[in-house]
Amino acid sequence: MDEIYERLEPIFRELFDDDDLIVTPQHTAKDVEGWDSMMNVQLMLSIERAFKVHFSASQIASLGSVGELAALIQRMLDQAAPGS
Amino acid sequence: MSCDLFLDLAWLPRPPAEFKDMCRRLTGSASGAAIQLLASFALDATQSTRLARIIRALQEPGRPLPPLTPMKLGVLANGTIDLVIPALVAGAARHGILLECVTADYGLFAQEALDPRSRVRTARCDAVLLALDYRAFPFAPSPGDATAAATNVEEAIAFLNRIREGIAACGAVCILQTLAPPAEALFGSMDRSLPGALRHLIEGFNRRLTAGLEGTADVLLDVAAIAETVGLAHWHSPSQWNLAKLPFADSCVPLYADHVGRLLGAMRGKARRCLVLDLDNTLWGGVIGDDGLHGIMLAEGDAVGEAYRSVQRLALALRERGIVLAISSKNTEEVARRVFREHPEMLIREEQITVFQANWDDKATNIKAIAGALSLGLDSMVFLDDNPVERGLVRQILPQVAVPELPHDPALYARTLAAAGYFEATAFSDEDRRRVAYYERNARRVALQERAGDIDSYLTSLDMEITFRPFDLTGRSRIAQLINKSNQFNLTTRRYTEADVAAVARDPTCATLQVRLADRFGDNGMISVIICRTLPGSTWEIDTWLMSCRVLGRRVEQMVLREILQQAREAGISKVVGVYRPTDRNAMVRDHYAKLGFTQIEDDGTSRWMLDTATEIEPAPMRVHRTSPADLHA
Numbered sequence: 001m002d003e004i005y006e007r008l009e010p011i012f013r014e015l016f017d018d019d020d021l022i023v024t025p026q027h028t029a030k031d032v033e034g035w036d037s038m039m040n041v042q043l044m045l046s047i048e049r050a051f052k053v054h055f056s057a058s059q060i061a062s063l064g065s066v067g068e069l070a071a072l073i074q075r076m077l078d079q080a081a082p083g084s
Numbered sequence: 085m086s087c088d089l090f091l092d093l094a095w096l097p098r099p100p101a102e103f104k105d106m107c108r109r110l111t112g113s114a115s116g117a118a119i120q121l122l123a124s125f126a127l128d129a130t131q132s133t134r135l136a137r138i139i140r141a142l143q144e145p146g147r148p149l150p151p152l153t154p155m156k157l158g159v160l161a162n163g164t165i166d167l168v169i170p171a172l173v174a175g176a177a178r179h180g181i182l183l184e185c186v187t188a189d190y191g192l193f194a195q196e197a198l199d200p201r202s203r204v205r206t207a208r209c210d211a212v213l214l215a216l217d218y219r220a221f222p223f224a225p226s227p228g229d230a231t232a233a234a235t236n237v238e239e240a241i242a243f244l245n246r247i248r249e250g251i252a253a254c255g256a257v258c259i260l261q262t263l264a265p266p267a268e269a270l271f272g273s274m275d276r277s278l279p280g281a282l283r284h285l286i287e288g289f290n291r292r293l294t295a296g297l298e299g300t301a302d303v304l305l306d307v308a309a310i311a312e313t314v315g316l317a318h319w320h321s322p323s324q325w326n327l328a329k330l331p332f333a334d335s336c337v338p339l340y341a342d343h344v345g346r347l348l349g350a351m352r353g354k355a356r357r358c359l360v361l362d363l364d365n366t367l368w369g370g371v372i373g374d375d376g377l378h379g380i381m382l383a384e385g386d387a388v389g390e391a392y393r394s395v396q397r398l399a400l401a402l403r404e405r406g407i408v409l410a411i412s413s414k415n416t417e418e419v420a421r422r423v424f425r426e427h428p429e430m431l432i433r434e435e436q437i438t439v440f441q442a443n444w445d446d447k448a449t450n451i452k453a454i455a456g457a458l459s460l461g462l463d464s465m466v467f468l469d470d471n472p473v474e475r476g477l478v479r480q481i482l483p484q485v486a487v488p489e490l491p492h493d494p495a496l497y498a499r500t501l502a503a504a505g506y507f508e509a510t511a512f513s514d515e516d517r518r519r520v521a522y523y524e525r526n527a528r529r530v531a532l533q534e535r536a537g538d539i540d541s542y543l544t545s546l547d548m549e550i551t552f553r554p555f556d557l558t559g560r561s562r563i564a565q566l567i568n569k570s571n572q573f574n575l576t577t578r579r580y581t582e583a584d585v586a587a588v589a590r591d592p593t594c595a596t597l598q599v600r601l602a603d604r605f606g607d608n609g610m611i612s613v614i615i616c617r618t619l620p621g622s623t624w625e626i627d628t629w630l631m632s633c634r635v636l637g638r639r640v641e642q643m644v645l646r647e648i649l650q651q652a653r654e655a656g657i658s659k660v661v662g663v664y665r666p667t668d669r670n671a672m673v674r675d676h677y678a679k680l681g682f683t684q685i686e687d688d689g690t691s692r693w694m695l696d697t698a699t700e701i702e703p704a705p706m707r708v709h710r711t712s713p714a715d716l717h718a
Contacts, residue, residue: 014130015130017134017137038164038166038167038328041164041167041327041328041330042129042167044327045129045167045324045334046129046130049334049335054323055323056323057323057326057327060327
């Protein structure tokens with residue numbers, strides 16, 4: 001799980017253009033300046049590219065915090081590589 | 085790393101790790117050339133956004149940023165185009181355009197086009213891109229009903245024409261897109277032949293659209309062709325359409341934006357006009373100076389030969405449409421020209437090359453001379469070369485020249501060159517056809533002027549590492565191969581068998597060197613071989629000195645001489661004698677010893693040269709790893 005946060009942080013920093021941004025599980029869109037719906041789409045696309053996963057619309061709609069996002073990524077990575 | 089030729093813009097170099105810092109430095113300098121340089125990397129979405137943000141900040145009315153030409157582009161789309169805008173700005177800068185985009189609010193493309201007071205119509209745009217996909221049009225499939233199908237296509241075209249007229253009224257050129265059909269078939273293969281099937285309707289629309297451009301100033305962006313090239317299943321992403329109404333998959337944005345950029349560039353006269361070709365391993369397989377006329381690979385029916393023939397075929401097709409061809413090759417001119425004159429499988433003839441530069445000077449200097457002879461700017465030139473070191477040198481010293489990256493497999497060279505779209509055109513006339521003849525008549529004598537730039541700093545950036553070892557068992561067969569194959573950079577052209585090589589290695593009166601060179605592009609392997617024989621009077625005679633032409637111009641010779649002198653001193657030798665035995669292949673090293681500071685002592689056909697071993701030779705920018713004979717015996 002730590003590894004996922006380590007990979008998420010540069011994606012957030014790059015996208016929101018903030019080198020000091022720290023990503024925590026409690027983070028929500030309200031906590032980050034500029035995190036509007038268009039940014040959210042870009043964030044999801046960046047994450048899909050970086051982790052080579054694909055989210056469905058209902059998965060994206062269900063997300064409420066960075067913690068839930070990280071958990072979703074973890075689940076999808078586990079499914080992609082069973083047993084590892 | 086595997087790289088998709090089209091989606092990853094594989095012809096562009098990957099952005100360096102310090103791309104972000106380079107962008108930051110741009111803010112202070114405000115140079116159009118620096119913007120274009122940064123835009124010429126293969127940028128992903130975030131990198132384009134970063135660069136576009138800085139470009140926007142530097143864009144002030146009345147502040148020119150040459151060589152970029154400012155252009156204002158309205159963008160009307162039926163989907164969400166916001167994500168594409170930064171990529172468009174970066175893609176345009178890559179092709180010489182300083183782009184400002186004016187967009188409409190989501191879903192309002194028709195209103196914006198039709199309302200004379202709308203944002204896009206009042207913005208004084210130079211051009212308006214109608215980024216519409218099939219979902220923007222009132223297509224109503226009517227499988228099997230040819231009359232209804234024809235009416236439906238006319239309705240869609242009429243709708244498009246009303247939008248075009250609205251845009252034309254504000255004085256802007258329209259950029260019209262063909263439509264990419266969806267990947268989902270209804271019947272199957274029959275969708276293409278059945279009137280009223282969606283694929284059939286869209287094909288009808290595309291045909292009517294392209295026919296309707298004849299005689300107008302409007303310009304075509306063939307999105308259907310781009311989508312076909314990457315595949316419809318890659319182009320259309322149902323998930324991303326549903327999520328955010330992205331008209332095509334985000335993975336296709338860089339390619340789409342580059343296509344728009346080349347079109348805008350072509351509209352402003354920025355398309356390239358001259359293709360400069362390397363010869364060895366670019367126009368044919370192998371090295372003519374070493375492999376000879378019958379050794380190079382160029383035959384029809386041979387998988388390797390055909391790869392190079394396809395490069396020649398593309399070059400000839402480009403020439404037919406008015407692109408000037410030139411050669412820049414490290415070769416002896418006569419040897420290189422002979423291939424054009426005598427090789428039966430050559431497709432390009434000598435007279436089809438407007439400027440032919442085969443010499444041993446660096447390629448940046450040569451390309452500059454070619455541009456001068458043609459009276460073309462460096463920003464009109466494209467340089468095709470299989471060797472990453474030559475590409476890097478030209479890119480660093482002449483950043484205006486477009487230099488495509490090439491994949492390992494020569495079969496993909498032609499495709500890569502074509503994919504890069506350097507020669508985009510919006511019109512084709514008789515004048516274009518005659519252009520090559522014009523350049524041929526007007527080409528001036530090529531004058532190689534002073535060196536084109538700072539070669540030293542480029543050599544330093546190559547991060548070279550040279551390794552010296554005496555002959556050993558591991559190197560033996562490669563040493564023998566080089567001794568028997570090297571013709572051009574070979575001072576004496578003495579051929580030895582593997583047994584001879586082994587004997588020399590054991591002979592205490594002989595000193596030997598096998599030289600390897602690595603750089604940031606990889607290991608070049610063994611590139612030079614030296615044999616010195618001890619003569620009376622504490623003298624070494626250099627019996628054999630050869631080098632691979634691939635590492636010419638990198639100061640390897642100088643470092644080899646340093647090593648020879650050091651080993652000579654260690655062995656108590658006071659003089660080194662070099663020998664040059666001329667052949668019909670090795671004229672390039674006639675002055676080798678003179679250049680290195682030797683004094684000529686004899687010339688009876690074979691020339692002999694002498695140097696005191698106390699001579700200090702300046703080191704070249706590379707790290708040295710050496711194993712001297714003393715180390716081996718320790």
